Amino acid sequence: MKTEANSIERLFSDGERDSYDAIVVGSGYGGSVAACRLAMAGVKVCLCEKGRRWEAQDFPTNCFQIMSTLRVEDSKTLGVSLGPEDALFQVYEQGDSLAAVACGLGGGSLVNAGVMIPTPVRARKNPKWPKDWETDWDSCEASASVMLGVQSVPVKFPNAKVMEDAIEEENKESSSRPVNLSVNFDIEGLPFDSVKRQTTGSCLACGNCLSGCPYNAKNSTDKNYAGCVVKTGCQVQYVVRNQDDFCDKLGMGNKRRWLVYFTETDHVSTDFVILSAGVFGTASILYQSQMRGLKLSESLGSGFSTNGNAVAYVSGSPAPLNSYALDRKQLFKVPFQERPGPSISSVYTSSLGYSIQGAVLPTSYPSLLFKGFTTYGWPTSFWLLHEVMDKLKNIIGVKSSQAVVLNAMGYDQSDGRITFNKDTNKISFSPPHDPLLSQKVQAFQKITRKLGGTLFMSRYRSTAVHLLGGCNASLDPSSGLCNPSGRVFDLVSSNSVHPGLYVCDASLVPCSVGINPALTIASVAEHVSRHLVQEVHQFKSKKPTLYEHKIAESYPESAMDRNSDSDHINTVLIKETLSGYVGGMPCTAHLKMNMDSGGRKKRDGIRWITGDPDPLLRGKVGGFVEFKALEMDNLHVIDGEVDLCLVNERTPFTQYMHYKLLLAASSGSRYILEGRKTMNPGFLGLYILSESTTLQVTFRKVSDNSKPGEMVNLRGRLNISMAEILKSLISLEGNLKGQFLSLFLQSLLRTYVLQIPRSSCKDSLAFNFCQKPYPDGSLHEIVTEDGFTISCWQWKCHQTTGRPEIQKQLYPVLLLNGYFAESYWLPMEPNDLVRTLLGEGHDTWVLQPRSHPSNPSNSFTIEDIGKYDIPAAIEKIRKFHGPSTKVHVVAHCAGGMAIHIALMGGFVPAAHIASLSCTNTAMFFKVTALTRVKMWLPLLPISMLILGKDKTLPLYEKSDSSYRHRLLRSIARFVPRNERCTCSECEVVSGIFGNIFWHENISPSMHHRINKDKDNLPVLPMAAFPHLRKICNTGYIVDSNGKNSYLIHPERMALPTLYISGGRTLLVMPETSFLANNFMKLHQPGFRHERVIVDGFGHSDLLIGEEAYKKVFPHILDHIRLAEGEGTGSRIKDTRKNYKDHLLWGNDPYDEDIGGFEKWVPPLVTLLLVFLFFAMLVSLVL
Secondary structure: OOOOOHHHHHHHHOOOOOOOOOEEEEEOOHHHHHHHHHHHOOEEEEEEEOOOOOHHHHHHOOHHHHHEEEEEEEEOOOOOOOOOOOOOOOEEEEOOOOEEEEOOHHHHOOOOOOOOOOHHHHHHOOOOOOOOHHHHHHHHHHHHHHHOOEEEEEOOHHHHHHHHHHHHOOOOOEEEEEEEEEEEOOOOOOOOHHHHHHHHOOOOOOOOOHOOOOOOOOOOHHHHOOOEEEEEEOOOEEEEEOOOHHHHHHHHOOOOOOEEEEEOOOOOOOOOEOOOOOOHHHHHHHHHHHOOOOOOOOOOOEEEEOOOOOOEEEEEEEOOOOOOOOOHHHHHHOOHHOOOOOOOOEEEOOOOOOEEEOOOOOOOOOOOHHHHOOOOEEEEOOHHHHHHHHHHHHHHHOOOOEEEEEEEOOOOOEEEEEEEEEEOOOEEEEEEOOOOOOHHHHHHHHHHHHHOOOOEEOOEEEOOOOOOOOOOOOOOOOOOOOOOOEEEEEOOOOEEEEEEEEEOHHOOOOOOOOOOHHHHHHHHHHHHHHHHHHHHHHHHHHOOOOOOOOOOOOHHHOOOOOOOOOOOOEEEEEEEEEHHHEOEEEEEEEEEEEEEEEOOOOOHHHHHOOOOOHHHHEEEEEEEEEEEOOOOOOEEEEEEEEEEEEEOOOOEEEEEEEEEEEEEEEOEEEEEEEEEEEEEEOOOHHHHHHHHHEEEEEEEEEOOOOOOOOOOOEEEEEOOOHHHHHHHHOOEEEEHHHHHHHHHHHHHHHHHOOOOOOOOOOOOOOOOOOOOOOOOOOOEEEEEEOOOOOEEEOOOOOOEEEEEEOOOOOOOOEEEOOOOOOHHHHHHHHOOHHHHHHHOOOOEEEEOOOOOOOOOOOOOOOOOHHHHHHHHHHHHHHHOOOOOOOOOEEEEEEEHHHHHHHHHHHOHHHEEEEEEEEOOOOOOEEHHHHHHHHOOOOOHHHHHHHHOOOEEOOOOOOOOOHHHHHHHHHHHHOOOOOOOOHHHHHHHHHHHOOOOOHHHHOOOHHHHHHHHHHOOOOOOOOOOOHHHHHHHHHEOOOOOOOOOOOOHHHHHHHEEEEEEEEEOOEEEHHHHHHHHHHHHHHOOOOOEEEEEEOOOOOOHHHHHHHHHHOOOOHHHHHHHHHHHHHHOOOOEEEEEEEHHHOOOOOOOOOOOOOOOOHHHHHHHHHHHHHHHHHHHHHHHHH
């Protein structure tokens, strides 16, 4: 049956998921031996069985009951499956072929005849038969016989007598042999386990063996699991290598070698996996594992054999066959010797190479099944008339005719094939060629002539119940999947194997054996188990146990069956399909999310108050990803997690939906797809639809065998459509789906409507500020040409450069901040740009112009900074270091606009500048839709009107603040923004400017300094805002009157440039650096010009972000180093590349914020509403 994840959760507790040394999959003749031998050797072993446990009273006893225990898989004709997935009888129909297997704890031993015949010499001399098996075959066969409690039939029953006479008279070349069965006839002194004797009844010769013994007399393999933990109702789907590097990347923290998956989202781990799920089951597991990267031999599925099976039914015979089974009412009316006996009690072997057995028909088998629906009659085909006459005889009391099932086995070519349909995830098979089929049919006809009656033969070319092969044992992977010890070949080399992965069932047998193969399979399992136990002990001796086993030490108690019966399903299953483009290539993710309610302790009301997300909004992810441009086959999710309400303490108002998937390809490569939906509460929730349906993803290859050129690191966007959302809602499963929807909607309500933070601001004095002493600096006061006093900090480099190849004195660096905030000198942070540049050997200067809070001016423009402040600072540096000195300039935001004004206005000669590096600024200044709307509306003029004559706004609440300042701060807090904060000062700044950084990129200490350190940002000089508005509206630098006085002089920009933009757009779009870089390549092709997009960063966090020193600073340092190496006046000689590059004036591939009309609607609507409120409030105040 298809195991639900909640069932697996109950079957395997948290302490058990990695506590087993070995897991055996399947409980037939192979799995039972492996599990028993491992348990006897002291190995912690768990046996997993797809089916249920069947007790004697559970087996069907009439035709109505047997229909409920039957499942038919028709994969070719109709492509449908009928019947329960854990049905006792599993019938596979493939056009002209039919195969039947059993499902349940005990496998085929539950419903076969229990015939135990030693493997014929002919089979053991087959060239395909592994020679290694012969070294201990006799001892393995003896051990298996003891384990299965093999006994001889004590009585020759009527069926055996009649069949013996009929076959010997018709076929003089045939011979009969005594039959041993794994059936208890209550004979004393037998050498099998006394515990089994106590749990096994005595055979009553009822003849119902083929539908399951109702008297518990069969020594089936479900009675052989002493000391082994058994889990029923869990079907293994596939196994995956658990590689440590992938586990570490995902934080899985699991060191077992193998992951065994029951569903796409649930697995357990172990060091040894023994696949014993039967021929079809084992092949299916391996095919699905191969789809997930397990390297297997191409011989998987080949060498399939049906053991020369052919089945017929003789009905209407006057002979005293007595081959109808007896029910409980009839049983004790008939003496033991006259009863039908076991289903098969005699075997007749022909010298031509096949055997025929007569079998008793159980009471539960419908005779119509053998009389026309699946057979045809010989010599007459009037099967329906034949059935009616039998019923009439029974009604009027006339002695009814007799019947018998004929079962033939022989030697086929073992050239069948098992395949796997990836679309339906179902096994298909083609039977082998049987050269003896016509002889078997002729033998059936001869027997029918002797017995009388009608012969009903199968309509199918192949009808089989004894399946062999598909994972053949061989000496090398070219002719088999496993070596003779059952270890699965790896493709690394001809003799390499997958460590810890075994096959131990009928799949290993490479050829037909000509007789009932049960004892052969058990003997092969004994051989494999000896090598398996030896390897387990060697492995455990080399690797100390790292796991605290939480299994009960008492084996009989631990061996109890754990099934999946439960009245409650505390999970919700969601199906979600997202489509889009990753790296510019189409990609579709088909996901199944299993949301688990485990760990729910707090009541909903308490969670609502504290803001803690409910566990039901977190879960595991399965499914697959279609990415044909990268891998032709689907990429399967082998480990995934999702959190639909992830909260970051740095962004308490923002709700994230986080996806993290480990993907495996059939090629063996593995990838990590990580995505996030970011839901910010701004704009009155108008972005709720686009934000909740858009997954920003990164896609990277993590396979350890990749060459450097093969590494993949892509970005993209996946969306879920409204149609897919509707499908997801309709397909929700689980009894908590109503509660899940309620919790999910509550989270959206809290985020977008109520806007309640989920955690408090972390700003406090308890932060871990950097304890490293900051280098001593000097403050220089400078009087500009217009008489205004500014200041400039200087840090001298007292160490030699860290680059031994550079012996000369390096040029100093001038750092230009943004409009008013400090971005370079950060004493509380362990890494800032000042420290970094000093470590490189550069004297470092930080300008504090008239816009800085230390030198606030009440009347200035951005042009004044470029015209007066920057020239004065550079002149001061050149006087200090010498007239031949050049200066490297690093500028941010408004500082970048000012340096371009200084250069293109001719106020600073380009010859004085060694290099220019700009972050989110240039001669162009393209802002986001929100900022454009704010600048377009008359919000700024009204703000200036509110301020009155005093254009300097105190950012902190003061008792002596004017009502104008308090009013403007209050209004600023209501202005929509991308990201909200619990800190009042942060809300004021972001209301005026817009968000200048993404909070998750900023350390708590940095956030504290920006918003709580009154010495850092005491006031905000707003006098230059009207000029800043003109620049934002035009999109490039203009003079204070709004005229284009600077872009018309590109010849003045003769210097190398670097323009850096944040990949996660905030305030300024990447189009700024795109246009600037192309502008410079067009007008100054002789110099080096570079552009860098740094993923994950917004605006100021490019410089003050916690990870800026690793992801941003290296680009600036490389640019400065190259400029130092080029020397004075050096120009790039090869300008051909630059000429080609500057022609690329198409859309910026990095700019994801251009969008269409939908990008402008939410900010436009919300800001219009704010403006109306704003205007009304001003009219009342003023």
